Amino acid sequence: MAQQTAAASATKVRLKILRGVGSDAASERYDTFEVPREEGMVVLNAIHYIQTNIDPSLSARWNCKAAKCGSCSAEINGRPKLMCKTRVDSLEGEITVEPMKAFPRIRDLVTDVEENWRVAAMIPPFTPRADASKDWRFFQRDVERSREFRRCIECFLCQDVCHVVREHKADYIGPRWVVKAASLDMHPMDGLNRADFMKDKGGLGYCNITKCCQEVCPEHIVITDDAIIPEKERVVDRRYDPLLLLYRRMRRANPLLWLYQRMPRSQKQVEADTKSALKVVFWGLLLAPFVIVPLYYLFLSLLG
Ligand code: SF4
Ligand code: SF4
């Protein structure tokens, strides 16, 4: 009997699929299906088999079947994954497939991700630097910084796994959109500072860097380390760095600084230059006594 069961599981894949219509709790149920196992089979193949041969009413979204369109996102055994990239032989026993829980369900495995387009429209768009030359020449190494973020396929698995998006939807734009903002902020020809937006409307402070989002990204974007943390650092620089706060106060009162800012330089460059200059002054003042006092005593000893 045990041998028969093992033989059946070698030739069949058993799927437990959460079904339902919209937010109607009464329509929610798990249906179980068995489909023939095939070599190299992914979960989406099993879903297609069910739709073609067992239950054509099962709803699922897909498009490319090549892990590039970001349509087939779901929760497989409780973990956000692309159905077309998840091989059934990487999973043991019965496979549970559920829709993404961070978004409202439309039907079965299809969710409504429209909220994302509203958030996308909020992000201040690419704005060329004031000093941008006509042919936009910049170094390859500057391009590399934001290239990683352009691999995003907008599958929204990172949004799905983020506990802050699930629990504070209205307040935090979520990891996908921090990646988007970072790609703009790190573009070598962009001249806008999005730190105020990220702090006030983006709710970046809600992210507590658990790194769950980067663990599920099918494009292996290092979301927290490469996008979220640098964006948080920009917010700290802009809103809490005492040297930059001092600079802004001085800028209001000092015509020379006002003139410097009128020179054709981007706001980001001005702030970076000023920060470096203020750091030199700060450390200079701090270390000066340790240099001046010994020199003074050396001078006195030479005199006398
Ligand atoms: S690191 Fe931040 S954005 Fe990513 S899952 Fe955790 S709280 Fe959400
Ligand atoms: S950052 Fe990664 S997980 Fe998030 S939407 Fe883009 S590809 Fe998907």
Ligand code: FES
């Ligand atoms: S069908 Fe396109 S990513 Fe899965």
